[in-house]
Amino acid sequence: MLVLSAGDATGLFAAACEAVLAEGIEVRPRGMTTQEVMGAHLRLTDPRRRFVDLPPARVINPAFAVAEAVWILSGSDGPWIYDFNQELLRYTDGGVLRGAYGPRLRRWHGTVDQLDAVRRELLADADSRRAVVTLYDPQRDHSGHRDVPCTLAYRFFLRAGRLEMHTTMRSQDLWLGFPYDIFTATLIHELLAGWLGAPMGDYHHHVDSLHLYAHNRDGAMKAATDAAPVDAPGMAPMTVEWDDLEFVLGRVAVGDYAGVAGSAWAPFARVLASYRAWRAGDRDQARSLTAHIPGVLGAALGRWYDLRTTRSTPVIHTAGGAP
Numbered sequence: 001m002l003v004l005s006a007g008d009a010t011g012l013f014a015a016a017c018e019a020v021l022a023e024g025i026e027v028r029p030r031g032m033t034t035q036e037v038m039g040a041h042l043r044l045t046d047p048r049r050r051f052v053d054l055p056p057a058r059v060i061n062p063a064f065a066v067a068e069a070v071w072i073l074s075g076s077d078g079p080w081i082y083d084f085n086q087e088l089l090r091y092t093d094g095g096v097l098r099g100a101y102g103p104r105l106r107r108w109h110g111t112v113d114q115l116d117a118v119r120r121e122l123l124a125d126a127d128s129r130r131a132v133v134t135l136y137d138p139q140r141d142h143s144g145h146r147d148v149p150c151t152l153a154y155r156f157f158l159r160a161g162r163l164e165m166h167t168t169m170r171s172q173d174l175w176l177g178f179p180y181d182i183f184t185a186t187l188i189h190e191l192l193a194g195w196l197g198a199p200m201g202d203y204h205h206h207v208d209s210l211h212l213y214a215h216n217r218d219g220a221m222k223a224a225t226d227a228a229p230v231d232a233p234g235m236a237p238m239t240v241e242w243d244d245l246e247f248v249l250g251r252v253a254v255g256d257y258a259g260v261a262g263s264a265w266a267p268f269a270r271v272l273a274s275y276r277a278w279r280a281g282d283r284d285q286a287r288s289l290t291a292h293i294p295g296v297l298g299a300a301l302g303r304w305y306d307l308r309t310t311r312s313t314p315v316i317h318t319a320g321g322a323p
């Protein structure tokens, strides 16, 4: 069992890369060579420091991180997410990602809003052990679709006045998947803490198969060795009234930063607007929007564009669908 703890997601990522490289065993699921550690408990003690940022070894796409989190939180399995990551199309059946978390989270079989259910559960009984969000659905997930959820469940506990979160994953691509998965999970963590009026406690990431694909091994080595302590400040506090959630997510999803002006969601909306401008070829507008995105998100988006500008061809290797 691998047990790691860090204050920030970057530190956790680098430590996990080092551990998988040192201890991982070679296995070839679906014919692809990976180095795998079975059983990992990764603890993040300051979950607002959620952004994996280790340039030049690992530069993640902040627009996809934000877009995916908003897509999931809003309960969507709509195609707009492909604007932010076209690689996802490889995992669709009939144009739809059949394992999309959003509809399962917000409308399980068309009925249960699990986000609201855990919120109500913990408001009714602060000590409850029943605040469970299930994402894996045997009825759907044993039917042979390309996209099968890697996250099985989220659980939440109010202990010593703080909200702790536990996530269980059957499978985690450390290089591609982890930075994006932890971004979304800790955002859910933070929003629920806000609805409960509690500070965030630790975030726990439990993984069965924690692996690196062979083609990411060199990158992971750099990430492990370049991992000098970084100053990774937490992102600005993210809150929203429960009753405003759908409205706010709707505005952010279309990049309407004016519609959420003055809130911590405005930078999220700017990130999406900027990336859409970039994709549409309006590089000046994309760059000028990053100037108004404070903190790590704006800086990272600028670096992402720099990387795309200096590369002659995009380098995309994906197994889990994230760039």
Ligand SMILES: O=c1ccn([C@H]2C[C@H](O)[C@@H](COP(=O)(O)O)O2)c(=O)[nH]1
Residues within 6 Å of the ligand: 029, 030, 148, 149, 150, 151, 171, 172, 173, 174, 176, 177, 178, 181, 319, 320, 321
């Ligand atoms: O949220 C996700 C979704 C997918 N994956 C990765 C894990 C695996 O490398 C791959 C899925 O392959 P299987 O475990 O289904 O074979 O995608 C993640 O890391 N996180």
